[in-house]
Amino acid sequence: xxxxxxxxxxxxxxxxxxxxxxxxxxxxxxxxxxxxxxxxxxxxxxxxxxxxxxxxxxxxxxxxxxxxxxxxxxxxxxxxxxxxxxxxxxxxxxxxxxxxxxxxxxxxxxxxxxxxxxxxxxxxxxxxxxxxxxxxxxxxxxxxxxxxxxxxxxxxxxxxxxxxxxxxxxxxxxxxxxxxxxxxxxxxxxxxxxxxxxxxxxxxxxxxxxxxxxxxxxxxxxxxxxxxxxxxxxxxxxxxxxxxxxxxxxxxxxxxxxxxxxxxxxxxxxxxxxxxxxxxxxxxxxxxxxxxxxxxxxxxxxxxxxxxxxxxxxxxxxxxxxxxxxxxxxxxxxxxxxxxxxxxxxxxxxxxxxxxxxxxxxxxxxxxxxxxxxxxxxxxxxxxxxxxxxxxxxxxxxxxxxxxxxxxxxxxxxxxxxxxxxxxxxxxxxxxxxxxxxxxxxxxxxxxxxxxxxxxxxxxxxxxxxxxxxxxxxxxxxxxxxxxxxxx
Amino acid sequence: xxxxxxxxxxxxxxxxxxxxxxxxxxxxxxxxxxxxxxxxxxxxxxxxxxxxxxxxxxxxxxxxxxx
Numbered sequence: 040x041x042x043x044x045x046x047x048x049x050x051x052x053x054x055x056x057x058x059x060x061x062x063x064x065x066x067x068x069x070x071x072x073x074x075x076x077x078x079x080x081x082x083x084x085x086x087x088x089x090x091x092x093x094x095x096x097x098x099x100x101x102x103x104x105x106x107x108x109x110x111x112x113x114x115x116x117x118x119x120x121x122x123x124x125x126x127x128x129x130x131x132x133x134x135x136x137x138x139x140x141x142x143x144x145x146x147x148x149x150x151x152x153x154x155x156x157x158x159x160x161x162x163x164x165x166x167x168x169x170x171x172x173x174x175x176x177x178x179x180x181x182x183x184x185x186x187x188x189x190x191x192x193x194x195x196x197x198x199x200x201x202x203x204x205x206x207x208x209x210x211x212x213x214x215x216x217x218x219x220x221x222x223x224x225x226x227x228x229x230x231x232x233x234x235x236x237x238x239x240x241x242x243x244x245x246x247x248x249x250x251x252x253x254x255x256x257x258x259x260x261x262x263x264x265x266x267x268x269x270x271x272x273x274x275x276x277x278x279x280x281x282x283x284x285x286x287x288x289x290x291x292x293x294x295x296x297x298x299x300x301x302x303x304x305x306x307x308x309x310x311x312x313x314x315x316x317x318x319x320x321x322x323x324x325x326x327x328x329x330x331x332x333x334x335x336x337x338x339x340x341x342x343x344x345x346x347x348x349x350x351x352x353x354x355x356x357x358x359x360x361x362x363x364x365x366x367x368x369x370x371x372x373x374x375x376x377x378x379x380x381x382x383x384x385x386x387x388x389x390x391x392x393x394x395x396x397x398x399x400x401x402x403x404x405x406x407x408x409x410x411x412x413x414x415x416x417x418x419x420x421x422x423x424x425x426x427x428x429x430x431x432x433x434x435x436x437x438x439x440x441x442x443x444x445x446x447x448x449x450x451x452x453x454x455x456x457x458x459x460x461x462x463x464x465x466x467x468x469x470x471x472x473x474x475x476x477x478x479x480x481x482x483x484x485x486x487x488x489x490x491x492x493x494x495x496x497x498x499x500x501x502x503x504x505x506x507x508x509x510x511x512x513x514x515x516x517x518x519x520x521x522x523x524x525x526x527x
Numbered sequence: 528x529x530x531x532x533x534x535x536x537x538x539x540x541x542x543x544x545x546x547x548x549x550x551x552x553x554x555x556x557x558x559x560x561x562x563x564x565x566x567x568x569x570x571x572x573x574x575x576x577x578x579x580x581x582x583x584x585x586x587x588x589x590x591x592x593x594x
Contacts, residue, residue, distance in 0.1 A: 048586075067563075127566070136558070200583070213531060238582060239585055239588075252581035252582050272534050282582075284585045284588035285585075285588050286585070286587065286588040309562065327554070337579075345572075348565070348566075349570060350564070350565075351562060351565035351566050352569075354562060355562060355566060366545070369545060370545060372543065373548070378551075380550050381551065382555055382558065383558070385540065385547055385551060385555050386542065386555050386558040386559050388540070388545055389536065389539050389540060389543075389555075389559055390559075390562070394563070394566060396579060397566070397569050397574060398568075398569070399578040399579030399581065400572075400574040400578075400579045401566075401569050401574060401577075402579070402581070403577045403578060403579055403580060404572060404573075404574065404577050406583070435555070436560070438554045438557055440557060441557050441560050441561040441562075441564060443557070443560035444557055444558050444562075445561050445564070445565055448561075449561075449565050450557075462582055462583065487583075487585075488587075488588070509579065514559070
Protein backbone atom coordinates (compact mmCIF):
# COMPACT_ATOMS: atom_id res chain seq x y z
CA UNK A 40 0.00 0.00 0.00
CA UNK A 41 1.30 3.47 -0.89
CA UNK A 42 2.06 5.49 2.25
CA UNK A 43 0.09 8.72 2.69
CA UNK A 44 1.95 12.04 3.19
CA UNK A 45 1.03 11.89 6.89
CA UNK A 46 2.47 8.37 7.13
CA UNK A 47 5.73 9.64 5.62
CA UNK A 48 5.77 12.67 7.92
CA UNK A 49 5.64 10.37 10.95
CA UNK A 50 7.87 7.64 9.50
CA UNK A 51 11.08 6.85 11.33
CA UNK A 52 14.34 8.33 10.11
CA UNK A 53 15.73 4.87 9.45
CA UNK A 54 12.72 4.00 7.29
CA UNK A 55 12.93 7.27 5.36
CA UNK A 56 16.65 6.78 4.72
CA UNK A 57 15.91 3.32 3.32
CA UNK A 58 13.19 4.66 1.02
CA UNK A 59 15.45 7.43 -0.24
CA UNK A 60 18.34 5.06 -0.90
CA UNK A 61 16.02 2.65 -2.73
CA UNK A 62 14.73 5.55 -4.88
CA UNK A 63 11.20 4.97 -3.58
CA UNK A 64 11.03 8.44 -2.02
CA UNK A 65 12.43 11.69 -3.30
CA UNK A 66 14.05 13.96 -0.68
CA UNK A 67 12.26 16.85 -2.42
CA UNK A 68 8.88 15.15 -2.02
CA UNK A 69 9.58 14.44 1.65
CA UNK A 70 10.68 18.00 2.30
CA UNK A 71 7.54 19.38 0.67
CA UNK A 72 5.43 17.18 2.94
CA UNK A 73 7.05 18.76 6.00
CA UNK A 74 6.83 22.29 4.59
CA UNK A 75 3.14 21.72 3.95
CA UNK A 76 2.58 20.45 7.48
CA UNK A 77 4.49 23.40 8.93
CA UNK A 78 2.26 25.72 6.90
CA UNK A 79 -0.86 23.97 8.20
CA UNK A 80 0.03 23.44 11.84
CA UNK A 81 2.80 25.74 12.97
CA UNK A 82 0.60 28.83 13.12
CA UNK A 83 -0.83 27.25 16.26
CA UNK A 84 2.10 25.20 17.54
CA UNK A 85 4.91 27.73 17.04
CA UNK A 86 7.61 25.10 16.97
CA UNK A 87 9.69 27.07 14.47
CA UNK A 88 11.33 30.47 14.73
CA UNK A 89 12.86 30.26 11.24
CA UNK A 90 11.85 27.93 8.41
CA UNK A 91 14.50 27.48 5.73
CA UNK A 92 12.13 26.75 2.84
CA UNK A 93 14.21 27.74 -0.21
CA UNK A 94 17.60 26.69 1.17
CA UNK A 95 16.18 23.36 2.33
CA UNK A 96 14.54 22.75 -1.06
CA UNK A 97 17.83 23.45 -2.79
CA UNK A 98 19.59 20.98 -0.45
CA UNK A 99 16.86 18.40 -1.11
CA UNK A 100 17.34 18.76 -4.87
CA UNK A 101 21.08 18.17 -4.43
CA UNK A 102 20.31 15.15 -2.25
CA UNK A 103 18.02 13.77 -4.94
CA UNK A 104 20.68 14.26 -7.60
CA UNK A 105 23.21 12.44 -5.43
CA UNK A 106 20.88 9.46 -5.16
CA UNK A 107 20.40 9.36 -8.90
CA UNK A 108 24.17 9.62 -9.43
CA UNK A 109 24.65 6.50 -7.32
CA UNK A 110 27.41 8.01 -5.22
CA UNK A 111 28.09 7.35 -1.52
CA UNK A 112 25.26 8.50 0.75
CA UNK A 113 25.50 9.50 4.40
CA UNK A 114 23.48 7.86 7.18
CA UNK A 115 20.95 10.72 7.17
CA UNK A 116 20.87 11.29 3.43
CA UNK A 117 17.80 13.33 2.48
CA UNK A 118 16.38 13.51 6.00
CA UNK A 119 14.80 16.89 6.92
CA UNK A 120 15.72 17.78 10.49
CA UNK A 121 15.55 20.92 12.62
CA UNK A 122 17.60 22.30 15.50
CA UNK A 123 16.96 24.37 18.58
CA UNK A 124 17.71 28.03 17.85
CA UNK A 125 20.56 27.82 20.34
CA UNK A 126 22.92 26.24 17.80
CA UNK A 127 24.83 28.65 15.59
CA UNK A 128 24.20 28.38 11.84
CA UNK A 129 26.30 30.30 9.35
CA UNK A 130 24.24 32.92 7.57
CA UNK A 131 21.03 31.92 9.34
CA UNK A 132 19.86 33.98 12.28
CA UNK A 133 20.22 32.37 15.68
CA UNK A 134 17.99 34.13 18.17
CA UNK A 135 18.15 32.10 21.40
CA UNK A 136 14.46 32.93 21.57
CA UNK A 137 15.33 36.45 22.67
CA UNK A 138 14.69 39.95 21.42
CA UNK A 139 18.31 40.64 22.36
CA UNK A 140 19.47 38.44 19.47
CA UNK A 141 16.54 38.92 17.12
CA UNK A 142 18.84 39.89 14.24
CA UNK A 143 21.91 37.88 15.23
CA UNK A 144 23.39 36.03 12.23
CA UNK A 145 26.41 33.88 13.18
CA UNK A 146 29.45 33.46 10.98
CA UNK A 147 30.04 29.86 12.04
CA UNK A 148 28.06 26.66 12.40
CA UNK A 149 27.79 24.55 15.54
CA UNK A 150 29.69 21.27 15.26
CA UNK A 151 26.58 19.16 15.82
CA UNK A 152 24.80 20.90 12.94
CA UNK A 153 27.86 20.48 10.69
CA UNK A 154 27.89 16.78 11.52
CA UNK A 155 24.18 16.39 10.74
CA UNK A 156 24.74 18.08 7.40
CA UNK A 157 27.84 15.99 6.66
CA UNK A 158 25.70 12.89 7.30
CA UNK A 159 23.32 14.04 4.58
CA UNK A 160 20.64 15.65 6.74
CA UNK A 161 18.74 18.65 5.38
CA UNK A 162 18.35 21.54 7.81
CA UNK A 163 14.68 22.49 7.69
CA UNK A 164 14.68 25.25 10.28
CA UNK A 165 15.50 26.68 13.69
CA UNK A 166 13.25 25.76 16.58
CA UNK A 167 11.59 27.78 19.31
CA UNK A 168 12.89 27.71 22.88
CA UNK A 169 12.50 29.41 26.22
CA UNK A 170 14.63 32.55 26.24
CA UNK A 171 18.35 31.75 26.37
CA UNK A 172 17.43 28.14 27.21
CA UNK A 173 16.64 29.17 30.76
CA UNK A 174 13.00 28.25 31.23
CA UNK A 175 10.25 30.31 32.79
CA UNK A 176 9.67 32.59 29.77
CA UNK A 177 6.41 34.52 30.17
CA UNK A 178 6.04 36.06 26.70
CA UNK A 179 7.77 34.31 23.83
CA UNK A 180 8.97 36.90 21.29
CA UNK A 181 8.60 34.44 18.41
CA UNK A 182 5.25 33.00 19.46
CA UNK A 183 3.98 30.86 22.34
CA UNK A 184 5.01 27.23 21.71
CA UNK A 185 2.11 24.86 22.35
CA UNK A 186 1.73 21.19 23.15
CA UNK A 187 0.48 19.21 20.13
CA UNK A 188 -1.57 16.95 22.43
CA UNK A 189 -3.46 19.93 23.86
CA UNK A 190 -2.78 23.46 22.67
CA UNK A 191 -3.57 24.94 26.07
CA UNK A 192 -0.77 22.95 27.68
CA UNK A 193 2.96 23.53 28.06
CA UNK A 194 5.16 21.69 25.55
CA UNK A 195 8.06 21.66 28.02
CA UNK A 196 11.35 23.49 27.75
CA UNK A 197 13.78 24.75 27.09
CA UNK A 198 13.97 22.86 23.75
CA UNK A 199 10.22 23.39 23.29
CA UNK A 200 10.20 23.44 19.49
CA UNK A 201 12.45 20.36 19.33
CA UNK A 202 9.79 18.34 21.15
CA UNK A 203 6.79 19.86 19.35
CA UNK A 204 8.19 19.51 15.83
CA UNK A 205 9.01 15.82 16.24
CA UNK A 206 5.72 15.00 17.99
CA UNK A 207 3.63 16.86 15.41
CA UNK A 208 5.42 15.49 12.35
CA UNK A 209 6.92 18.86 11.38
CA UNK A 210 10.37 17.30 10.82
CA UNK A 211 11.88 13.82 10.88
CA UNK A 212 13.97 14.44 13.99
CA UNK A 213 15.54 17.33 15.85
CA UNK A 214 18.39 18.39 18.08
CA UNK A 215 17.94 20.07 21.44
CA UNK A 216 20.25 21.13 24.23
CA UNK A 217 19.93 19.80 27.77
CA UNK A 218 21.52 21.65 30.67
CA UNK A 219 19.07 20.49 33.33
CA UNK A 220 16.35 18.60 31.47
CA UNK A 221 15.86 20.78 28.40
CA UNK A 222 15.81 17.87 25.94
CA UNK A 223 14.00 15.42 28.21
CA UNK A 224 11.23 17.73 29.47
CA UNK A 225 9.84 18.67 26.04
CA UNK A 226 10.26 15.06 24.91
CA UNK A 227 8.25 14.00 27.98
CA UNK A 228 5.47 16.55 27.62
CA UNK A 229 5.17 16.03 23.85
CA UNK A 230 5.29 12.22 23.95
CA UNK A 231 8.53 11.56 22.04
CA UNK A 232 12.03 10.33 22.83
CA UNK A 233 14.77 12.67 24.03
CA UNK A 234 18.30 11.76 25.00
CA UNK A 235 20.69 13.69 27.19
CA UNK A 236 24.07 12.11 26.34
CA UNK A 237 26.95 11.77 28.79
CA UNK A 238 28.52 15.18 29.36
CA UNK A 239 31.56 15.52 27.05
CA UNK A 240 30.36 12.89 24.56
CA UNK A 241 28.96 15.55 22.22
CA UNK A 242 30.59 18.83 21.20
CA UNK A 243 29.20 22.07 22.57
CA UNK A 244 31.05 24.19 20.03
CA UNK A 245 28.66 26.74 18.54
CA UNK A 246 26.01 26.10 21.17
CA UNK A 247 25.24 29.23 23.19
CA UNK A 248 26.14 28.29 26.79
CA UNK A 249 24.16 28.34 30.00
CA UNK A 250 26.23 26.25 32.41
CA UNK A 251 29.46 24.92 30.97
CA UNK A 252 29.74 21.83 33.15
CA UNK A 253 26.23 20.64 32.29
CA UNK A 254 25.37 21.88 28.77
CA UNK A 255 24.84 18.90 26.45
CA UNK A 256 23.40 18.61 22.94
CA UNK A 257 21.07 15.68 22.36
CA UNK A 258 18.65 14.17 19.84
CA UNK A 259 14.85 14.16 19.90
CA UNK A 260 13.21 11.45 17.80
CA UNK A 261 10.15 9.24 17.47
CA UNK A 262 11.94 5.90 17.81
CA UNK A 263 14.81 4.56 19.88
CA UNK A 264 16.65 3.42 16.76
CA UNK A 265 16.46 6.95 15.32
CA UNK A 266 17.79 8.30 18.62
CA UNK A 267 20.72 5.89 18.41
CA UNK A 268 21.37 6.83 14.80
CA UNK A 269 21.41 10.56 15.53
CA UNK A 270 23.62 10.11 18.56
CA UNK A 271 26.15 8.25 16.44
CA UNK A 272 26.19 11.15 13.99
CA UNK A 273 26.76 13.94 16.52
CA UNK A 274 28.95 12.17 19.12
CA UNK A 275 32.73 12.18 19.25
CA UNK A 276 35.76 14.32 19.89
CA UNK A 277 35.81 17.83 18.45
CA UNK A 278 39.03 19.86 18.47
CA UNK A 279 36.86 22.98 18.75
CA UNK A 280 35.53 21.74 22.11
CA UNK A 281 38.51 20.54 24.15
CA UNK A 282 36.23 19.07 26.83
CA UNK A 283 34.95 16.40 24.44
CA UNK A 284 36.03 12.83 25.10
CA UNK A 285 38.50 11.11 22.79
CA UNK A 286 36.73 7.76 23.11
CA UNK A 287 35.92 6.10 19.81
CA UNK A 288 32.23 6.42 18.97
CA UNK A 289 30.52 3.01 18.99
CA UNK A 290 27.72 1.95 16.67
CA UNK A 291 24.81 2.78 18.96
CA UNK A 292 22.40 0.78 16.78
CA UNK A 293 24.40 -2.42 17.24
CA UNK A 294 22.87 -4.65 19.91
CA UNK A 295 19.73 -2.53 20.22
CA UNK A 296 17.53 -5.61 20.05
CA UNK A 297 19.46 -7.73 22.54
CA UNK A 298 16.73 -7.21 25.13
CA UNK A 299 17.01 -6.65 28.86
CA UNK A 300 17.35 -10.20 30.12
CA UNK A 301 19.77 -10.17 33.02
CA UNK A 302 20.06 -6.38 33.23
CA UNK A 303 19.78 -4.92 36.72
CA UNK A 304 17.30 -2.05 36.84
CA UNK A 305 16.75 0.15 39.89
CA UNK A 306 13.53 2.12 40.40
CA UNK A 307 14.46 5.41 42.09
CA UNK A 308 12.28 5.40 45.18
CA UNK A 309 12.24 9.13 45.99
CA UNK A 310 11.22 10.18 42.47
CA UNK A 311 8.78 7.38 41.73
CA UNK A 312 6.97 6.96 45.02
CA UNK A 313 7.45 10.45 46.46
CA UNK A 314 4.45 12.53 47.42
CA UNK A 315 5.20 15.06 44.68
CA UNK A 316 4.74 12.46 41.93
CA UNK A 317 1.30 12.50 40.36
CA UNK A 318 -0.71 9.31 40.86
CA UNK A 319 -1.15 8.62 37.14
CA UNK A 320 2.56 9.19 36.53
CA UNK A 321 3.56 6.87 39.37
CA UNK A 322 1.23 4.15 38.13
CA UNK A 323 2.54 4.36 34.55
CA UNK A 324 6.19 4.22 35.64
CA UNK A 325 5.55 1.30 38.00
CA UNK A 326 3.77 -0.55 35.19
CA UNK A 327 6.74 0.15 32.90
CA UNK A 328 9.14 -1.27 35.49
CA UNK A 329 6.96 -4.37 35.77
CA UNK A 330 7.06 -4.82 31.99
CA UNK A 331 10.83 -4.59 32.00
CA UNK A 332 10.87 -7.25 34.72
CA UNK A 333 8.62 -9.49 32.61
CA UNK A 334 11.06 -9.01 29.76
CA UNK A 335 13.79 -10.52 31.92
CA UNK A 336 15.38 -7.61 33.78
CA UNK A 337 16.06 -7.88 37.51
CA UNK A 338 14.18 -4.93 38.97
CA UNK A 339 14.42 -3.58 42.50
CA UNK A 340 14.16 -0.27 44.33
CA UNK A 341 17.05 2.04 44.92
CA UNK A 342 17.17 5.01 47.26
CA UNK A 343 18.93 8.26 46.30
CA UNK A 344 18.08 10.56 49.22
CA UNK A 345 19.87 13.60 47.77
CA UNK A 346 17.83 13.76 44.56
CA UNK A 347 15.10 15.70 46.32
CA UNK A 348 17.60 18.55 46.70
CA UNK A 349 18.79 18.34 43.11
CA UNK A 350 16.47 21.00 41.71
CA UNK A 351 17.63 23.69 44.12
CA UNK A 352 21.29 22.66 43.88
CA UNK A 353 21.06 22.79 40.10
CA UNK A 354 19.52 26.27 40.13
CA UNK A 355 22.15 27.60 42.53
CA UNK A 356 24.84 26.42 40.11
CA UNK A 357 23.41 26.75 36.61
CA UNK A 358 21.60 30.01 37.27
CA UNK A 359 24.73 31.53 38.81
CA UNK A 360 26.66 30.54 35.69
CA UNK A 361 23.93 32.09 33.58
CA UNK A 362 23.92 35.31 35.58
CA UNK A 363 27.66 35.63 35.09
CA UNK A 364 27.22 35.12 31.38
CA UNK A 365 24.43 37.68 31.07
CA UNK A 366 25.67 40.40 33.43
CA UNK A 367 26.58 42.86 30.68
CA UNK A 368 23.13 42.73 29.06
CA UNK A 369 21.44 42.67 32.47
CA UNK A 370 23.10 46.02 33.15
CA UNK A 371 22.69 47.58 29.72
CA UNK A 372 19.49 46.07 28.25
CA UNK A 373 17.44 44.63 31.13
CA UNK A 374 14.10 45.48 29.56
CA UNK A 375 14.92 43.54 26.39
CA UNK A 376 14.74 40.31 28.39
CA UNK A 377 11.44 38.61 28.99
CA UNK A 378 10.25 39.40 32.50
CA UNK A 379 10.58 35.78 33.66
CA UNK A 380 14.13 35.49 32.35
CA UNK A 381 15.19 38.83 33.81
CA UNK A 382 13.87 38.03 37.27
CA UNK A 383 15.49 34.61 37.28
CA UNK A 384 18.87 36.03 36.23
CA UNK A 385 18.66 38.93 38.69
CA UNK A 386 17.98 36.43 41.48
CA UNK A 387 20.92 34.32 40.43
CA UNK A 388 23.23 37.33 40.32
CA UNK A 389 22.66 37.74 44.08
CA UNK A 390 23.54 34.19 45.09
CA UNK A 391 26.55 34.40 47.46
CA UNK A 392 29.78 32.62 46.55
CA UNK A 393 29.52 30.54 49.73
CA UNK A 394 26.14 29.21 48.61
CA UNK A 395 27.53 28.36 45.19
CA UNK A 396 30.44 26.58 46.85
CA UNK A 397 28.19 24.51 49.13
CA UNK A 398 25.97 23.61 46.19
CA UNK A 399 29.07 22.48 44.26
CA UNK A 400 30.00 20.16 47.12
CA UNK A 401 26.45 18.85 47.36
CA UNK A 402 26.60 18.17 43.64
CA UNK A 403 29.71 16.03 44.10
CA UNK A 404 27.99 14.11 46.91
CA UNK A 405 24.88 13.53 44.80
CA UNK A 406 27.05 12.41 41.91
CA UNK A 407 28.81 9.89 44.17
CA UNK A 408 25.42 8.60 45.33
CA UNK A 409 24.28 8.12 41.76
CA UNK A 410 27.48 6.44 40.64
CA UNK A 411 27.27 4.08 43.60
CA UNK A 412 23.72 3.14 42.61
CA UNK A 413 24.84 2.70 39.01
CA UNK A 414 27.66 0.40 40.13
CA UNK A 415 24.95 -1.97 41.38
CA UNK A 416 22.47 -1.36 38.56
CA UNK A 417 22.83 -1.11 34.80
CA UNK A 418 20.00 1.41 34.51
CA UNK A 419 17.96 3.53 36.92
CA UNK A 420 14.34 4.33 36.08
CA UNK A 421 11.96 7.02 37.36
CA UNK A 422 9.47 9.52 35.94
CA UNK A 423 10.92 12.21 33.65
CA UNK A 424 8.47 14.68 35.17
CA UNK A 425 6.35 14.55 38.29
CA UNK A 426 3.25 15.36 36.26
CA UNK A 427 2.06 15.50 32.67
CA UNK A 428 2.25 18.81 30.83
CA UNK A 429 0.62 21.55 32.95
CA UNK A 430 -1.54 24.30 31.45
CA UNK A 431 0.44 27.17 29.92
CA UNK A 432 -1.53 29.54 32.15
CA UNK A 433 -0.09 27.88 35.28
CA UNK A 434 3.40 29.04 34.35
CA UNK A 435 2.22 32.60 33.80
CA UNK A 436 0.65 33.10 37.21
CA UNK A 437 2.48 35.81 39.17
CA UNK A 438 4.80 34.62 41.92
CA UNK A 439 3.54 35.86 45.26
CA UNK A 440 5.19 33.53 47.76
CA UNK A 441 8.26 31.44 48.48
CA UNK A 442 6.22 28.24 48.45
CA UNK A 443 5.10 29.02 44.92
CA UNK A 444 8.73 29.33 43.81
CA UNK A 445 9.59 25.94 45.29
CA UNK A 446 6.62 24.25 43.66
CA UNK A 447 7.14 25.80 40.27
CA UNK A 448 10.91 25.64 39.97
CA UNK A 449 12.61 23.20 42.37
CA UNK A 450 10.23 20.23 42.55
CA UNK A 451 9.97 19.48 38.85
CA UNK A 452 13.69 20.04 38.29
CA UNK A 453 14.54 17.40 40.89
CA UNK A 454 13.42 14.75 38.38
CA UNK A 455 15.69 15.76 35.52
CA UNK A 456 18.66 17.47 37.18
CA UNK A 457 20.25 14.47 38.96
CA UNK A 458 21.58 13.15 35.62
CA UNK A 459 22.73 16.65 34.67
CA UNK A 460 24.58 17.15 37.95
CA UNK A 461 26.16 13.69 37.70
CA UNK A 462 27.05 13.96 34.00
CA UNK A 463 25.33 10.66 33.18
CA UNK A 464 23.19 9.85 30.15
CA UNK A 465 19.41 9.94 30.56
CA UNK A 466 16.64 9.16 28.11
CA UNK A 467 12.98 10.18 28.23
CA UNK A 468 10.38 8.06 26.45
CA UNK A 469 6.59 7.72 26.48
CA UNK A 470 5.14 5.18 28.93
CA UNK A 471 1.45 6.07 28.95
CA UNK A 472 -1.16 8.78 28.80
CA UNK A 473 -3.23 10.49 31.45
CA UNK A 474 -7.01 10.28 31.42
CA UNK A 475 -6.89 13.77 29.90
CA UNK A 476 -4.86 12.43 26.97
CA UNK A 477 -1.46 13.91 27.84
CA UNK A 478 1.76 11.87 27.52
CA UNK A 479 3.53 10.39 30.55
CA UNK A 480 7.27 9.80 30.34
CA UNK A 481 9.66 7.20 31.68
CA UNK A 482 13.26 8.25 32.35
CA UNK A 483 16.15 5.80 31.96
CA UNK A 484 19.47 6.86 33.50
CA UNK A 485 22.69 5.00 32.72
CA UNK A 486 26.38 4.94 33.52
CA UNK A 487 28.67 7.52 31.98
CA UNK A 488 29.38 6.66 28.34
CA UNK A 489 27.06 3.65 28.50
CA UNK A 490 24.38 5.03 26.21
CA UNK A 491 24.19 1.63 24.54
CA UNK A 492 22.65 -0.02 27.60
CA UNK A 493 20.20 2.85 28.05
CA UNK A 494 19.17 2.63 24.40
CA UNK A 495 18.95 -1.18 24.52
CA UNK A 496 16.63 -0.98 27.54
CA UNK A 497 14.53 1.71 25.90
CA UNK A 498 14.27 -0.34 22.71
CA UNK A 499 13.07 -3.40 24.62
CA UNK A 500 10.35 -1.35 26.28
CA UNK A 501 9.41 0.39 23.04
CA UNK A 502 9.06 -2.93 21.22
CA UNK A 503 6.77 -4.24 23.96
CA UNK A 504 4.40 -1.24 23.99
CA UNK A 505 2.71 1.07 21.52
CA UNK A 506 3.03 4.43 23.30
CA UNK A 507 5.64 5.74 20.84
CA UNK A 508 3.41 5.03 17.85
CA UNK A 509 0.56 7.33 18.89
CA UNK A 510 0.08 10.64 17.08
CA UNK A 511 -1.37 13.85 18.49
CA UNK A 512 -4.82 14.90 17.26
CA UNK A 513 -3.84 18.03 15.37
CA UNK A 514 -6.41 20.45 14.03
CA UNK A 515 -5.18 22.19 10.89
CA UNK A 516 -5.36 25.91 10.38
CA UNK A 517 -5.66 27.06 13.97
CA UNK A 518 -3.96 30.42 14.36
CA UNK A 519 -2.15 31.53 17.50
CA UNK A 520 -4.18 34.38 18.88
CA UNK A 521 -2.13 35.05 22.03
CA UNK A 522 1.31 35.62 20.61
CA UNK A 523 2.81 38.22 18.35
CA UNK A 524 3.47 37.13 14.80
CA UNK A 525 6.84 35.65 14.08
CA UNK A 526 9.12 38.40 12.71
CA UNK A 527 10.15 37.93 9.10
CA UNK B 528 20.40 32.49 56.39
CA UNK B 529 17.94 35.07 57.71
CA UNK B 530 15.02 35.92 55.50
CA UNK B 531 15.86 38.78 53.17
CA UNK B 532 13.56 41.77 52.86
CA UNK B 533 12.93 43.64 49.64
CA UNK B 534 15.10 46.39 51.04
CA UNK B 535 17.95 43.92 51.65
CA UNK B 536 17.68 42.65 48.10
CA UNK B 537 17.57 46.14 46.67
CA UNK B 538 20.69 47.09 48.63
CA UNK B 539 22.57 43.93 47.59
CA UNK B 540 21.70 44.48 43.95
CA UNK B 541 22.70 48.13 44.01
CA UNK B 542 26.01 47.20 45.64
CA UNK B 543 26.96 45.06 42.64
CA UNK B 544 25.72 47.64 40.15
CA UNK B 545 22.70 45.66 39.10
CA UNK B 546 19.66 47.64 40.23
CA UNK B 547 16.40 45.72 40.49
CA UNK B 548 13.35 47.62 39.24
CA UNK B 549 10.46 48.06 41.65
CA UNK B 550 8.26 45.81 39.48
CA UNK B 551 10.77 42.98 39.78
CA UNK B 552 11.71 43.37 43.43
CA UNK B 553 8.96 41.35 45.14
CA UNK B 554 9.42 38.31 42.91
CA UNK B 555 13.21 38.42 43.04
CA UNK B 556 13.01 38.54 46.84
CA UNK B 557 10.65 35.53 46.93
CA UNK B 558 12.89 33.63 44.53
CA UNK B 559 16.03 34.31 46.52
CA UNK B 560 14.48 33.42 49.88
CA UNK B 561 12.97 30.25 48.40
CA UNK B 562 16.35 29.16 47.09
CA UNK B 563 18.07 29.72 50.42
CA UNK B 564 15.29 27.83 52.19
CA UNK B 565 15.51 24.93 49.74
CA UNK B 566 19.26 24.70 50.29
CA UNK B 567 19.01 24.76 54.10
CA UNK B 568 19.33 20.93 54.34
CA UNK B 569 22.84 21.20 52.88
CA UNK B 570 23.99 22.38 56.30
CA UNK B 571 23.29 18.90 57.65
CA UNK B 572 25.34 17.10 54.99
CA UNK B 573 28.97 16.03 55.46
CA UNK B 574 30.24 18.45 52.84
CA UNK B 575 33.46 19.67 54.47
CA UNK B 576 35.56 16.87 53.03
CA UNK B 577 33.92 16.82 49.61
CA UNK B 578 35.87 18.24 46.69
CA UNK B 579 33.55 20.46 44.64
CA UNK B 580 34.72 19.27 41.23
CA UNK B 581 32.09 20.18 38.65
CA UNK B 582 32.92 17.25 36.36
CA UNK B 583 34.86 14.01 36.54
CA UNK B 584 37.72 13.53 34.07
CA UNK B 585 37.15 10.90 31.42
CA UNK B 586 40.24 8.86 32.17
CA UNK B 587 39.39 6.00 29.81
CA UNK B 588 38.61 8.42 27.02
CA UNK B 589 41.85 10.25 27.63
CA UNK B 590 43.76 7.07 26.85
CA UNK B 591 41.88 6.29 23.67
CA UNK B 592 43.60 6.92 20.32
CA UNK B 593 42.98 10.27 18.73
CA UNK B 594 40.64 10.16 15.78
